[in-house]
Amino acid sequence: MSEGYSYSLAGKRVWVAGHTGMVGAAIVRALAGESCTVLTASHRELDLTRQDAVEAWMADARPDAIFLAAAKVGGIHANSTMPSAFLYENLMIAANVIRAAHANDVGRLLFLGSSCIYPREAPQPIPEEALLTGPLEPTNEWYALAKIAGIKLAAAYRREYGRDYISAMPTNLYGPGDNFHPLNSHVPAALLRRFHEAKQANAPEVEIWGTGTPLREFLHVDDMADACVFLMRHYSGEEIVNVGSGDEVSIADFARLIATAVDYAGKLRFDPTRPDGMPRKLLDSTRLREMGWRKKIPLGEGLRAYYHWFLQHGTELRGLSPDTETKVSK
Numbered sequence: 001m002s003e004g005y006s007y008s009l010a011g012k013r014v015w016v017a018g019h020t021g022m023v024g025a026a027i028v029r030a031l032a033g034e035s036c037t038v039l040t041a042s043h044r045e046l047d048l049t050r051q052d053a054v055e056a057w058m059a060d061a062r063p064d065a066i067f068l069a070a071a072k073v074g075g076i077h078a079n080s081t082m083p084s085a086f087l088y089e090n091l092m093i094a095a096n097v098i099r100a101a102h103a104n105d106v107g108r109l110l111f112l113g114s115s116c117i118y119p120r121e122a123p124q125p126i127p128e129e130a131l132l133t134g135p136l137e138p139t140n141e142w143y144a145l146a147k148i149a150g151i152k153l154a155a156a157y158r159r160e161y162g163r164d165y166i167s168a169m170p171t172n173l174y175g176p177g178d179n180f181h182p183l184n185s186h187v188p189a190a191l192l193r194r195f196h197e198a199k200q201a202n203a204p205e206v207e208i209w210g211t212g213t214p215l216r217e218f219l220h221v222d223d224m225a226d227a228c229v230f231l232m233r234h235y236s237g238e239e240i241v242n243v244g245s246g247d248e249v250s251i252a253d254f255a256r257l258i259a260t261a262v263d264y265a266g267k268l269r270f271d272p273t274r275p276d277g278m279p280r281k282l283l284d285s286t287r288l289r290e291m292g293w294r295k296k297i298p299l300g301e302g303l304r305a306y307y308h309w310f311l312q313h314g315t316e317l318r319g320l321s322p323d324t325e326t327k328v329s330k
Contacts, residue, residue, distance in 0.1 A: 005236045007065075007108060007164075009229070015039040015063035017048065017097055018070030022177035023112060023170070026225035027067050034229065039063055049092040051099075058100040065108040067228060068097050068150075072143075073179070074186070076209075076275055079140045086142040094150030098165065102157050109165040110232050111154045113147045113240065115217075115283055116140045117169065125284035128169070128240050137278050155238045164236055168228060171244035171283050175221030175302065176309045188218065191255055192310060195262040205267040206259075209274035212252030217282045219245045220302040223295040230293045244283035245295050251276075261303040 014031060018024035019040040031038050039061050046057050048070050072089040079086055094111065101109050118126045119134030131151075136144050154165040174188035185193070191208070198206045227243045235241060249257070255268055297305075 005234060007233050007236075009034040009036040009065065009233065012036045012064040013039055013062060015041075015058075015061065015066045017041075017066060017068050017093075021069060021071070021073075022173065022175065022179070022221050023224060023228075024067070024069040025177045026175065026221040027069055027228055029222065030225035030229045036065075048096055049089055051092075051096045054096040055100045055103065058097075058104045058106075062104065063101075063106055065232065066097065066101055066106055066110070067232070068094070068109060068111045069228075070097070071112070071147075074143075074181075076139045076277060079143055083142040087146050090143060090146030091149055094146065094153060098150065098153050098157060101165070102161060102163055107164060108232060109154065109163070110228055111150050111165065111167045112228070113151050113167055113169045114143065115169055115171050115242075115244075115281055116144045117148050117151070118281075120278055124280050125282040126242070127284045128242055128287060131240065139275055139277055151240055158238050166231060166235055166237065167240045168231055169240055169242045169283065170224050170227075171217040171219050171242075172281075173219055173221045173224055174306055176306070177221065178306075180310075187216070187251065187254070188258070188306070191258045192262065192307060195255075195259050195264040196307075196310065198266060199262055199264045203266060205269045206255075206264070207269050207271055208251070208255055209271055210251060210276040211272045212250060212255065212268075212270045214251050214276045214278065215248045215280040215282065216251060216254065217244050217246075217248045218254065218299060219243070219295060220297040220306075223297050226296070227288065227293055230291070231288075234291060239287070241288050242283040242285045243288055244285040245299070246285055246289070247299065248280075248282045249299070257300060257303055258307075261300070261307045 014036045016024050016027050019028050028038055047053050070093050118130050120137040121134055122130040151167045154167050157163040158165050178189040179185045180189045180193045194206050
């Protein structure tokens, strides 16, 4: 652990890799009060899967610290239909950025993993020590394997070269910047879009994949970003750190909370022929709480703000189409 550790971001050049994504954009917002220079590069400017491009860009930009939030992400459908892309692209992103950080003497790096790195049958709540203790959940193993490789690579550079690189494992996230693709989104975005379209169409019911019984933990992305900045400033260790809300809710109850936020009054119909994913997934965030970090945004309040953001950002951003059927994956 890192009792008494302190790292100031003030005056530093800080690269947020993946700044256009939901987590990356939230980290950029969180850094606004840190008196640092935020570096960004869009995919058009920099393809993180190309080793030569990453090395050249980093040699020119010379960041002091990196938040590695870039990733190819998606729900059950996306993971199941694009396994090679999820494994290869995420492997390349992690390997290229972490290796180039070392080569360019970057002092601090935070790698963002995912709660799906843990075994399907991990003890609940899931402690960090559960990593690599059992088989992964098959519906997202490709993404999980790439993230595990990134965690271990950051740890390897720390152990071999003394690099101050750390890894954080977020729980399920929601909030501004989410992906609302009809098939490839995660459960909060898929549900929000589905209820919004049902409300617009005066549909009497909404179909949701699975039984509704799996238990999940949800955290607002701005809380996640706040935790990332907190860890960058206060944590130094090879051990990964879980970042969760500490609260869990069934998919059925979560759907009802979103229906309330959207003001949809119809019925919910669950399709048990569709996959549920892991039966329960709650992170044990004791390590982070003992450092002094706490979430700030209650779930109900966060979901209302989430929907407000959704309404403000137009059909072009959401990719909405009245004749597109939306299913929910998680």
